[in-house]
Amino acid sequence: MVGTVRKSLLLKGFEMIRIEGLTKRFGSKVAVNNLNMEVFPGEFFSFLGPNGAGKTTTIKMVAGLLIPTEGRAFVYGKDVQVDPVGAKQVVGYIPDRPFLYEKLTGREFLGFVGGLYEMDGKGLDSKTEELMELFDVLDAADFLVEEYSHGMKQKLSFCAAFLHEPRVVIVDEPWVGLDPRSIRFLKNYLKERVRGGMCVFMSTHTLSIAEEVSNRVGIINGGNLIAVGTVEEIMALKASRDFEDMFLQLTAEEEEI
Amino acid sequence: MRALLVLLVAKWRMCLHGIASAKAQSKLKIAVVTLFVIAMWVAVFILFCWGFGFLKRFNPGGVESQLQTLGEIVTVQIISLLFLAVFMMLVFSNVLVAFTTLYRSAEVEYLFSSPLRFSELFTARFVECIVFSSWAIIFLGSPLVLSYGIVYDAPWYFYVVSGALLIPFLLIPAAIGVTVTMLFARIFPRVNRALLIMLGAAAAVLLFLYLERTFDVDKLSGEHVLRAIMDAMDNTQSPFLPSFWLAQGVLSSAVQDLRTSLFYFLLLLSNGLILFRLSLFVASRMYYPGWAALRASEQTKPHIRGKGILGCVDSWLRFIRPRTRSLVVKDIKMFWRDVAQWSQFALFFGLMAVYVANLRAAGYSYLSTPIWKNAVSFLNLGATSLILATLTSRFIFPLISLEGKRFWVIGLAPVKMRELLWQKFWLSFTTSISFTLGVIVISSIMLKLEPLLMLISCGTILLMSFSLSGLAVGLGAVYPNFREDNPAKIVSGLGGTLNFLVSIAYIIIVVGVQAVLFWARAVKLVGEGRTFAAMLAGTVVFVAVLSAVATLVPMSLGLKNLERMEF
Numbered sequence: 001m002v003g004t005v006r007k008s009l010l011l012k013g014f015e016m017i018r019i020e021g022l023t024k025r026f027g028s029k030v031a032v033n034n035l036n037m038e039v040f041p042g043e044f045f046s047f048l049g050p051n052g053a054g055k056t057t058t059i060k061m062v063a064g065l066l067i068p069t070e071g072r073a074f075v076y077g078k079d080v081q082v083d084p085v086g087a088k089q090v091v092g093y094i095p096d097r098p099f100l101y102e103k104l105t106g107r108e109f110l111g112f113v114g115g116l117y118e119m120d121g122k123g124l125d126s127k128t129e130e131l132m133e134l135f136d137v138l139d140a141a142d143f144l145v146e147e148y149s150h151g152m153k154q155k156l157s158f159c160a161a162f163l164h165e166p167r168v169v170i171v172d173e174p175w176v177g178l179d180p181r182s183i184r185f186l187k188n189y190l191k192e193r194v195r196g197g198m199c200v201f202m203s204t205h206t207l208s209i210a211e212e213v214s215n216r217v218g219i220i221n222g223g224n225l226i227a228v229g230t231v232e233e234i235m236a237l238k239a240s241r242d243f244e245d246m247f248l249q250l251t252a253e254e255e256e257i
Numbered sequence: 258m259r260a261l262l263v264l265l266v267a268k269w270r271m272c273l274h275g276i277a278s279a280k281a282q283s284k285l286k287i288a289v290v291t292l293f294v295i296a297m298w299v300a301v302f303i304l305f306c307w308g309f310g311f312l313k314r315f316n317p318g319g320v321e322s323q324l325q326t327l328g329e330i331v332t333v334q335i336i337s338l339l340f341l342a343v344f345m346m347l348v349f350s351n352v353l354v355a356f357t358t359l360y361r362s363a364e365v366e367y368l369f370s371s372p373l374r375f376s377e378l379f380t381a382r383f384v385e386c387i388v389f390s391s392w393a394i395i396f397l398g399s400p401l402v403l404s405y406g407i408v409y410d411a412p413w414y415f416y417v418v419s420g421a422l423l424i425p426f427l428l429i430p431a432a433i434g435v436t437v438t439m440l441f442a443r444i445f446p447r448v449n450r451a452l453l454i455m456l457g458a459a460a461a462v463l464l465f466l467y468l469e470r471t472f473d474v475d476k477l478s479g480e481h482v483l484r485a486i487m488d489a490m491d492n493t494q495s496p497f498l499p500s501f502w503l504a505q506g507v508l509s510s511a512v513q514d515l516r517t518s519l520f521y522f523l524l525l526l527s528n529g530l531i532l533f534r535l536s537l538f539v540a541s542r543m544y545y546p547g548w549a550a551l552r553a554s555e556q557t558k559p560h561i562r563g564k565g566i567l568g569c570v571d572s573w574l575r576f577i578r579p580r581t582r583s584l585v586v587k588d589i590k591m592f593w594r595d596v597a598q599w600s601q602f603a604l605f606f607g608l609m610a611v612y613v614a615n616l617r618a619a620g621y622s623y624l625s626t627p628i629w630k631n632a633v634s635f636l637n638l639g640a641t642s643l644i645l646a647t648l649t650s651r652f653i654f655p656l657i658s659l660e661g662k663r664f665w666v667i668g669l670a671p672v673k674m675r676e677l678l679w680q681k682f683w684l685s686f687t688t689s690i691s692f693t694l695g696v697i698v699i700s701s702i703m704l705k706l707e708p709l710l711m712l713i714s715c716g717t718i719l720l721m722s723f724s725l726s727g728l729a730v731g732l733g734a735v736y737p738n739f740r741e742d743n744p745a746k747i748v749s750g751l752g753g754t755l756n757f758l759v760s761i762a763y764i765i766i767v768v769g770v771q772a773v774l775f776w777a778r779a780v781k782l783v784g785e786g787r788t789f790a791a792m793l794a795g796t797v798v799f800v801a802v803l804s805a806v807a808t809l810v811p812m813s814l815g816l817k818n819l820e821r822m823e824f
Contacts, residue, residue: 065668065824085671093669099662101587103594105560108587111571115583116670142559144594160666 014077016041016168016199017062021071024057024223031057033223034071039201039216041167044194046210047203049220050251055203056096056172058220062201063093063170075168089117092161096173096203098153102146106137106156109145110163117164124163131159134189136182150177158186169193171202175209187213211243221251261377264368265384290751293758302400308335309408332405333508339401340500343394344430349460350390351434357743358386359435359544360442360551369545379540383533387431393749395423402507411511418510418518422503425522428529429499436536443547499525567593580672584680588656598744602652609644609692613699627779634710635772637700641714642721642768645693646760649729653685654756655744657733657819664739665824674819678734678812685726693718713771720800721767724807725760731811732756735818763807767800 015038022035032054039045049055060066062073064080064087073080078087101109107128114124132138135155140148148156154177161169169190175183190200191213204210210217211231219227219234227234227250231243240246279287312335315328359365359382368378402419405411441456494501506521561568571586592598657678660667667677697718701711736752747753774796777783783792 060824063669065665067821067823085673088669088671091669093665095665099665101591101663101666103591104587108560108590112583112587113666113670115579115586116667116672118579120579142561144560 015039015074016043016076017045017201018074019058019062019071020074022058022061022068022073023070024054024061024066025069030223032061032068032220035220035223035225037218037225037228039168039199041199042194042197043215044190044200044213045202046214046217047201047220048205048207048210048217048247049203051205053220053251054223055220059170059172059201059203063091064088065093089164090167092164092166092169094154094157094161094169094171094174096176098150098157100145100153100156103144105142105144106132106148106152106159107141109156110159113160114163119164127163128159131162135159136185151179151182154178155182167198169198169200171200173204174202175204175206183209207244207247219247219250226250260373261380264373264377264381268381268385290755293755294751297754297758298396298400301397302404305401305404306408309405313408333504334494336401336405336508337494337501337504340504341498343398344426344498344500344503347390347394347427347430348434348437351386351431352438353745354390355386355435355438356442358382358389359438360548365548369548375541375545376537379537379544383431383435383536386435387427390431390434391427398423405507406511409511412513414515415507415510418515418522419507422506422518422522422525425525425529426499426503429525429532432529432532432536436532436539439536439539439543439547442551443543499528502528580676581680584667584672584677585684588681588684591659592652595744598652601745605648605651606692609696612640612644613696613703628776630707630710631772631775631779633704634701634706634714635768635775637704637706638697638714638717638771639764639768641693641697641700641718642725642764643761644696645689645718645721645725646757646764648689648692649685649725650753650757650760651748652744653681653689653726653729654733654753655747656681656685656730657815658738658741658747659744661739661742664822668822668824674822675816678730678816678819681730681733682726682812685730686722689726690719690722693722710775716797717767717771717800720804721764724763724804727808727812728760728763729756731808731813731815732759734815735811737818737822759807763803767803770796770799 017037017039019035019037022032023030024032035054035058047055047058057066061068062075062080064084067081075087076090080087101112104112110128110132111124114120114128119127129138132141135158137148137152137155137159140152145153145156154174158174161171171190174186178186187209190202194200194215202210202214214231216228216230217234218225227237234250235241235243235246238246238249240249309332312328312332315331365382368381402416406415406419502521502524506518506525509515509517509521567590570589571582574582574585577585694715697714698711701714706714732752732755736750736755738747738750738752741747741750774783774789774792778785778789783789
């Protein structure tokens with residue numbers, strides 16, 4: 001894994017995601033505190049942390065769905081707050097809870113999303129067909145989204161995220177509601193896209209998957225980034241052999257402090 | 258019983274938290290909305306005070322029957338009529354609310370999975386149904402009772418008795434509405450909400466036609482007017498109607514006849530409890546099976562692209578750029594696939610058709626003098642613009658809110674909020690102008706209006722379509738409610754009410770200014786020549802400027818709010 005990281009770091013012309021002093025306060029509560037980090041091209045970055053640590057808040061600020069109280073987030077060199085349209089052109093986002101337009105069919109929903117990215121005509125149709133087949137929702141393409149199961153909605157949001165060939169994919173806990181076959185497919189698909197130069201920024205609680213797929217991981221607790229590096233580098237911090245033990249130790253210490 | 262209490266306490270806490278969360282909103286927003294709500298209450302109160310005061314003094318022939326003047330007799334009849342209207346509205350609103358509360362709410366599934374006794378579960382939903390369907394009626398009914406009490410010097414306990422009578426009264430329409438809903442949901446699980454709403458709509462149109470026939474306009478002239486009113490009112494005074502019991506109970510306490518009030522209170526209470534018991538019985542047999550059947554019969558019909566009108570909309574709108582087109586097509590499809598939306602739209606146009614059809618009966622004889630010509634012309638303009646305001650308030654205002662929890666899809670896409678807001682505006686403008694311009698042209702022709710008045714009417718409706726669309730879209734973006742998926746509930750919120758009130762105020766100013774000018778011409782206060790032309794030009798400029806302000810200010814405020822928004 002370390003070898004892959006070194007290789008990907010060589011690829012970096014600039015950072016795909018750059019976060020500078022990112023802070024988000026909700027009233028007096030500090031959800032994210034002065035976060036600084038980068039994610040590079042061809043890198044699978046996993047963002048870990050306990051519930052309420054600030055993962056989703058960070059992800060939403062990078063995706064341009066929340067406005068930072070302080071600091072800046074750059075995607076593909078574009079400040080998300082200054083040039084939101086430019087930044088959003090290259091981002092694909094998959095939320096943890098896929099709220100979709102229930103009264104559209106799956107195919108119509110993808111047509112709608114494609115339209116938002118100024119996609120049109122046969123190109124959009126063939127891409128829609130290809131992705132729906134890939135994510136195994138083609139059979140339900142002409143049924144209303146309200147009839148989809150949670151897993152199918154999740155797969156449909158993946159189709160929507162990849163429709164415009166994004167360079168950066170931001171994923172918030174993507175494994176919920178997916179069956180084991182779909183999880184395996186998704187892991188392989190994301191790894192394959194990363195090999196092709198895309199960058200994946202994923203938030204998850206599933207440590208085993210993060211350990212398996214990530215080039216680097218970041219651990220956030222109480223809004224503070226407490227560790228960043230490869231899985232091996234982070235495990236070395238606590239001289240631990242087990243990633244889960246290390247994660248629990250690290251986050252427990254922070255809470256005690 | 259304990260579980261029921263736990264449920265109700267939880268609901269009460271949620272309600273308090275809802276109120277407390279208002280503190281987090283902009284102070285200006287809270288102040289403006291509160292001010293408007295109070296102003297509306299006060300306006301209704303003053304209107305009732307004035308009306309009751311007028312009727313109290315009204316006694317043209319000096320007739321006195323058992324110490325009552327003619328005006329007082331008419332007052333009693335009017336109150337009975339109002340209570341009957343309230344009763345009918347409550348039944349209708351309970352049918353609609355019951356469907357959401359008992360069958361559609363996600364909470365019901367959780368409650369069915371909990372170890373609640375069935376009667377407790379049903380009673381909790383029943384109470385919620387009463388609260389949701391009745392709060393607005395209580396809000397608007399309170400100035401009526403208060404003004405009556407003040408005008409007729411009622412004793413202090415009149416207000417207490419009125420409040421006490423209202424509780425068992427509310428039970429009756431709720432029990433009827435809930436029972437009807439359960440019967441329909443059980444008998445027709447496949448056609449569920451569409452059928453219920455269409456039946457309700459048909460009932461509303463029939464009621465409207467019945468009232469219209471009862472109040473025959475031709476009779477409302479000269480010496481027949483009172484007899485016509487009294488005849489019509491007698492129909493609302495059946496002793497079998499709960500609204501009659503409420504009216505009698507309230508009015509008796511005003512003249513210190515507490516024995517009669519108590520009788521009607523007990524009559525309402527016994528009937529209310531029996532009907533509630535009946536609905537509980539029906540629920541024990543039909544609620545759970547109906548709920549389960551509805552969930553099992555969700556439609557699974559594919560919607561093939563290119564088939565049907567909705568399947569072709571996209572190809573018909575090819576001339577619009579893809580981004581805007583996808584937003585427009587999405588809005589149209591979401592609208593037509595929501596049964597509650599299109600069925601209310603159908604009801605709306607049914608009433609509009611009734612209005613246009615009735616213009617023929619408006620009596621051309623009234624149009625013989627210029628004053629009547631002007632009056633009818635501007636009343637027609639006022640009525641059409643009210644139709645337009647209802648259209649924009651009910652169907653356009655909730656458009657932004659309806660993006661709801663799905664706003665992240667648009668928030669994430671490279672779409673500027675300006676584009677989104679103006680797309681909603683143009684969608685609103687094109688749909689509303691196509692209907693209202695048609696109505697104003699047809700009605701103007703039917704009323705045989707002079708060309709100038711017809712031109713003024715059409716021009717005003719065109720400007721109003723801009724401004725009322727701007728108001729609804731703009732204020733919809735200033736006061737979005739992303740938590741609610743039901744457009745009817747979004748509209749009944751504070752933002753929706755504010756939008757409707759501002760729209761009405763705008764209409765009154767625009768129609769009023771023009772009506773006054775043409776009235777002045779009709780009574781020769783202003784000559785036909787240059788003076789009138791100059792004043793007309795001034796009025797048109799004023800209306801155009803006001804319309805531009807009414808369009809652009811809310812749109813710009815809405816845009817600012819959307820750009821600040823987090824998803």
